Every structure is written in C-alpha cells, then in structure tokens.
Amino acid sequence: MFKIISTSKNARLGILKTRHGEVETPFFMPVATKLAVKLISPNDLEKIGLKSIISNAFILYLDPGLNTIKKAKGVHKFMNYNNVIFTDSGGFQMASKAFLESIDEKGVHFRSPIDNSKHFITPEKNMEIQQQLKSDIAMVLDYMPKFEDKRECIEESVKITYEWAKRCKKSHKDKNQLLFGITQGGTFTDLRKKSSELICSLDFDGYAIGGLGMGEGPDLLDKAVKNSVKFMPKNKPRYLMGIGSVRDIVRAIGNGVDIFDSCYVTRHSRHHVVFTKKGEIRINKQKFRNDFTPLDKNCKCDTCKRYTKAYIYHLIKINELTWKRLVTWHNLYFVKNLIDEVKKSIKEDKFEKFKKEFLKNYKVK
Ligand SMILES: [Zn+2]
Numbered sequence: 001m002f003k004i005i006s007t008s009k010n011a012r013l014g015i016l017k018t019r020h021g022e023v024e025t026p027f028f029m030p031v032a033t034k035l036a037v038k039l040i041s042p043n044d045l046e047k048i049g050l051k052s053i054i055s056n057a058f059i060l061y062l063d064p065g066l067n068t069i070k071k072a073k074g075v076h077k078f079m080n081y082n083n084v085i086f087t088d089s090g091g092f093q094m095a096s097k098a099f100l101e102s103i104d105e106k107g108v109h110f111r112s113p114i115d116n117s118k119h120f121i122t123p124e125k126n127m128e129i130q131q132q133l134k135s136d137i138a139m140v141l142d143y144m145p146k147f148e149d150k151r152e153c154i155e156e157s158v159k160i161t162y163e164w165a166k167r168c169k170k171s172h173k174d175k176n177q178l179l180f181g182i183t184q185g186g187t188f189t190d191l192r193k194k195s196s197e198l199i200c201s202l203d204f205d206g207y208a209i210g211g212l213g214m215g216e217g218p219d220l221l222d223k224a225v226k227n228s229v230k231f232m233p234k235n236k237p238r239y240l241m242g243i244g245s246v247r248d249i250v251r252a253i254g255n256g257v258d259i260f261d262s263c264y265v266t267r268h269s270r271h272h273v274v275f276t277k278k279g280e281i282r283i284n285k286q287k288f289r290n291d292f293t294p295l296d297k298n299c300k301c302d303t304c305k306r307y308t309k310a311y312i313y314h315l316i317k318i319n320e321l322t323w324k325r326l327v328t329w330h331n332l333y334f335v336k337n338l339i340d341e342v343k344k345s346i347k348e349d350k351f352e353k354f355k356k357e358f359l360k361n362y363k364v365k
Pocket residue numbers: 295296299300301302303304305330331333
C-alpha cells in the first residue's frame with residue numbers, strides 16, 4: 001500500500017497505492033470541497049500533473065447528496081477525475097460556527113447552512129457516507145479544537161478523537177478504501193505525543209496531523225509536526241492537514257511528512273498572490289504595468305509559457321476574470337513543480353542542501 005523508495009535525512013520519497021492507481025509522495029492536493037477546485041477543471045488538474053484532490057464527505061452529503069453521487073457511481077465518475085480522491089470527514093467544519101450545533105461523546109450535531117436542516121453525524125454514520133462516496137482514502141471523524149482553545153479543551157479533543165477513531169475503524173468495512181487516522185494535540189508537546197501514540201496503536205493505513213495551520217505560526221507548527229511524526233510508524237504515510245504555504249511544505253517534508261492539502265494556494269491566487277522562487281509577489285501592483293517577463297522566471301506552466309506580468313496586470317485592471325484562472329494555474333503548477341524538485345533532491349540524497357537554498361531565496365512577507 002505504501003512503499004518508501006528513497007530517503008534523505010528525514011525526508012522520504014515513496015509510492016502510495018490506491019484503487020485509482022499509484023501516486024508518488026510527497027504530494028500536494030488542492031482542496032475540492034464540493035468536487036470542484038476553484039477555476040480549474042478535472043481535466044486541467046491532469047494537465048498540471050496533480051494526481052490527487054481532497055473533498056469533504058459531510059459537505060457532499062448535504063449537497064448534492066448521497067443519492068446523486070450513488071447514481072453517478074461514486075465521486076470519480078461524477079466529476080470524471082480518474083486519479084486519487086481523499087474525502088475528509090467534515091471534522092474541520094466543527095471549527096465553523098456556520099455548521100456546528102454541539103458535540104457530545106456520541107457524535108456531532110451539525111446544522112446545514114444550505115437549508116438549516118439538522119444532522120447528527122456519528123463516527124459510524126460518517127464511515128457509511130465515505131464508503132458510499134467511494135473515495136480512495138477516507139479520513140476518520142475527528143474532534144478538531146480551535147487554536148485559541150485552552151489546554152483542557154485540547155485534552156478533551158485528544159480523548160474524543162481517539163474514541164471516535166476506534167469506532168470509525170470498527171465500522172469501516174470497504175477493504176479497497178484506505179482509512180487514515182487523525183492526530184490532535186494542538187501545540188502541546190505532551191498532547192501531540194499522547195494523541196500520536198493512541199491513534200497509531202489502532203493500525204490505520206496512514207496518519208494525519210490535524211488541528212494545525214490555525215494561526216500558530218511557522219515555529220510552533222514546525223515543533224508540533226516534529227512532536228507528532230516522532231511517534232508515527234516509518235512504514236505508513238504521514239499527512240499534514242491544511243498546510244499549503246510552500247515554505248511550510250518544504251520544512252514539513254524535512255520533518256518526514258508525505259502528504260499535504262490546503263486551500264491556501266487557490267485562495268491566495270484569487271487575491272493577486274503569485275508564487276515565485278524568490279517568494280510571493282502581488283501581481284496587481286502598478287510596477288508590473290510594463291513588465292514583459294513571465295510570472296516566474298524559468299516556470300514552464302501554461303501561463304508562464306504564453307503570458308507576461310504586464311498582460312495579467314492588464315486583465316486585472318479591466319476586470320477580465322481570466323486572470324484568476326491564469327494565476328491559479330501557475331500557483332498550482334509552481335507547488336507541484338517544487339515538490340518534483342524536492343523529490344529529485346531526495347533521490348540524490350541532497351534534500352537538506354535543497355531546503356537550505358530554497359528557504360534562503362524564498363522571502364515570506
Ligand atoms: Zn508559471
């Protein structure tokens with residue numbers, strides 16, 4: 001199911017096998033909550049070379065609903081994307097006031113923002129939904145605390161997440177669908193250790209590090225990732241949820257993480273942010289009016305092969321929405337290409353040198 005091909009210090013290059021083929025790790029997946037990556041079609045994803053996306057089981061259960069997905073014969077056929085699809089349980093929605101009613105040990109009471117209907121989601125119910133969606137990788141239902149929560153709340157989330165993980169594992173029957181456990185613990189060293197040990201004792205197909213990317217900052221993130229990975233088995237994939245800034249991705253790969261997802265890349269694209277090897281730039285700045293170079297020097301994406309900064313700046317000024325798609329395409333390609341370079345450096349056992357060089361040049365504002 002997961003095989004490590006090469007390592008360079010703690011960074012790993014591997015292959016994850018799913019029912020929709022193999023995908024090389026490390027990889028980044030864009031968020032397609034409702035089976036749509038904003039402005040990018042499934043066909044585009046294949047052209048960019050993105051072999052995996054993550055959707056959200058709870059949101060799909062609300063809209064378009066399980067009946068439609070079942071009639072379409074699963075999420076892959078529904079969106080005509082024949083690569084790897086992860087489904088998150090919807091635990092993340094607990095952080096949102098728009099959805100959450102209350103949580104007790106049995107499960108989560110949600111409210112649909114679409115029609116205000118109420119839903120009680122238990123770990124068993126969540127597994128049933130994800131199996132019916134026929135995603136390649138299902139995530140357990142976890143109890144995600146907020147970053148500002150006090151220690152007692154984080155402790156409670158570690159406890160409930162473990163109880164729910166046991167129930168998810170017990171009720172999950174589809175042997176062709178992989179099931180990943182999720183660890184919590186906030187930024188507390190001992191709680192990250194405890195959660196990792198508890199969840200890893202349940203023998204899942206992979207392990208996620210949850211509850212981060214919530215405003216803790218790069219140093220606490222780095223520490224929390226190290227304190228989680230340390231207690232995870234070497235022979236299973238590790239997935240850092242919700243992290244998409246390229247600096248954080250490169251650092252986490254150096255800590256032994258294999259999988260990433262975030263809406264950071266696509267969302268920032270729609271707010272004029274362009275990733276370059278020298279850091280992020282804002283393409284709506286006046287200084288690009290007569291800049292006839294591509295978004296990033298040496299980038300081989302379809303946007304950079306054809307268009308200049310000046311042209312994209314012009315599209316923004318005349319409010320021609322195509323610019324959002326062009327920038328999203330470039331940024332997704334940039335992350336994909338960066339990870340390809342990381343993989344090459346791992347193969348050559350030069351990852352640490354690559355990381356040092358990259359982080360030295362990449363300026364984060
Ligand atoms: Zn480009």
